[in-house]
Amino acid sequence: MTIDSKSLRIIITPGEPAGIGIDLVAMLAQQAWPVEIVVCTDPYLLIHRVKQLGLPPLLLHPYQPNYVRLNNIGELTILAINTSDIVTPGILNVANSNYVIATLARACDGCLNGEFAALVTGPVHKGIINACGIPFSGHTEFLAERSKKKMVVMMLVTESMRVALATTHLPLSAVPRTITYNMLHEVITLLVENLRKQLRILQPRVYVCGLNPHAGEDGYIGKEEIEVIIPVLKALRAVEHYDLVGPLPADTIFLPQYIQEADVVLAMYHDQGLTVLKYQGFGSAVNITFGLPFIRTSVDHGTALSLAGTGLAKANSMKNALNLAIEMVKNSNV
Numbered sequence: 001m002t003i004d005s006k007s008l009r010i011i012i013t014p015g016e017p018a019g020i021g022i023d024l025v026a027m028l029a030q031q032a033w034p035v036e037i038v039v040c041t042d043p044y045l046l047i048h049r050v051k052q053l054g055l056p057p058l059l060l061h062p063y064q065p066n067y068v069r070l071n072n073i074g075e076l077t078i079l080a081i082n083t084s085d086i087v088t089p090g091i092l093n094v095a096n097s098n099y100v101i102a103t104l105a106r107a108c109d110g111c112l113n114g115e116f117a118a119l120v121t122g123p124v125h126k127g128i129i130n131a132c133g134i135p136f137s138g139h140t141e142f143l144a145e146r147s148k149k150k151m152v153v154m155m156l157v158t159e160s161m162r163v164a165l166a167t168t169h170l171p172l173s174a175v176p177r178t179i180t181y182n183m184l185h186e187v188i189t190l191l192v193e194n195l196r197k198q199l200r201i202l203q204p205r206v207y208v209c210g211l212n213p214h215a216g217e218d219g220y221i222g223k224e225e226i227e228v229i230i231p232v233l234k235a236l237r238a239v240e241h242y243d244l245v246g247p248l249p250a251d252t253i254f255l256p257q258y259i260q261e262a263d264v265v266l267a268m269y270h271d272q273g274l275t276v277l278k279y280q281g282f283g284s285a286v287n288i289t290f291g292l293p294f295i296r297t298s299v300d301h302g303t304a305l306s307l308a309g310t311g312l313a314k315a316n317s318m319k320n321a322l323n324l325a326i327e328m329v330k331n332s333n334v
């Protein structure tokens with residue numbers, strides 16, 4: 001089937017080759033999809049893993065930029081990048097970190113130049129990439145840098161909860177000094193504008209966490225709320241008329257009555273927000289990056305090395321990430 005529309009083509013990077021990402025790709029191919037799924041990987045890695053998992057052999061088509069082929073059951077399109085060394089499920093091999101980065105770079109560039117409508121990423125192992133001498137703190141930061149974007153926002157979603165993060169992968173000790181007035185102003189603006197544009201939530205209600213215990217208790221347990229968070233919320237309410245609630249203590253902001261009212265909770269740092277979201281929906285949540293020049297979704301879990309090649313990894317988060325990317329592509333074409 002020839003369709004001259006890149007909006008039907010989504011690129012997937014499976015991530016760490018010794019992890020479960022490639023298993024999840026093999027599992028995705030067990031159903032038909034209304035898009036062309038282009039997997040940026042080593043085809044022999046995929047063929048091997050399919051065998052190991054006892055799944056039916058896949059029909060792999062080489063990626064052809066001018067030919068869009070919708071996915072039938074058991075078929076995938078492959079944009080080939082070879083691993084550098086042997087891949088053993090569950091065993092990290094530093095020699096393959098370059099392969100992981102090469103797949104991300106190629107996929108990102110293809111989204112930037114319009115070859116692909118969206119990027120869906122499988123899990124990478126941040127440690128082994130750094131061990132290879134490549135500074136890497138996460139896809140979010142890598143894709144932002146490669147796209148020349150200074151500010152992006154990470155948000156994870158489940159069926160009943162959205163949690164965005166003001167800061168992502170940085171040491172806890174660096175969080176307070178990173179959250180400045182201008183930075184938080186930009187994070188909230190980017191969050192609200194992208195909830196409108198990409199998820200069609202026209203007047204999102206954002207519940208904002210404090211940074212300190214009990215949101216600083218009027219300045220007696222920390223001053224960041226008084227000096228930074230409250231002034232930003234006031235300015236954005238007054239000038240942009242955003243619907244912002246808070247700052248509220250992070251230990252109670254996730255109570256059901258608040259979650260029902262909130263379109264999103266903005267946490268000040270990674271584990272303040274993601275601990276709750278993953279407790280509630282781990283394994284089926286989706287990670288979205290707002291602020292890139294293209295749509296990017298991802299799984300909510302890591303490399304789960306001990307499950308690679310065993311058939312025990314669950315593909316719900318990967319499937320949800322792909323479905324959400326397809327929905328966001330449709331929204332962006334409206």
Ligand SMILES: NC(=O)c1ccc[n+]([C@@H]2O[C@H](COP(=O)([O-])OP(=O)(O)OC[C@H]3O[C@@H](n4cnc5c(N)ncnc54)[C@H](O)[C@@H]3O)[C@@H](O)[C@H]2O)c1
Nearest residue numbers: 122123124125126127298299300301302303304312313314
């Ligand atoms: N999207 C990403 O790239 C991403 C996300 C989170 C963590 N990581 C990285 O992954 C590595 C391992 O992290 P971790 O051990 O903290 O988290 P993890 O998510 O890999 O594992 C946590 C637990 O969940 C289980 N699990 C994870 N995914 C599963 C799935 N699909 N089906 C069934 N069980 C699953 C694992 O077996 C383990 O018990 C780290 O390097 C971390 O930075 C990457």
Ligand SMILES: N[C@H](C(=O)O)[C@H](O)COP(=O)(O)O
Nearest residue numbers: 138139140141287298300301
């Ligand atoms: N913070 C994410 C999580 O806990 O699920 C994870 O580390 C992946 O982040 P990137 O998409 O930036 O790699």
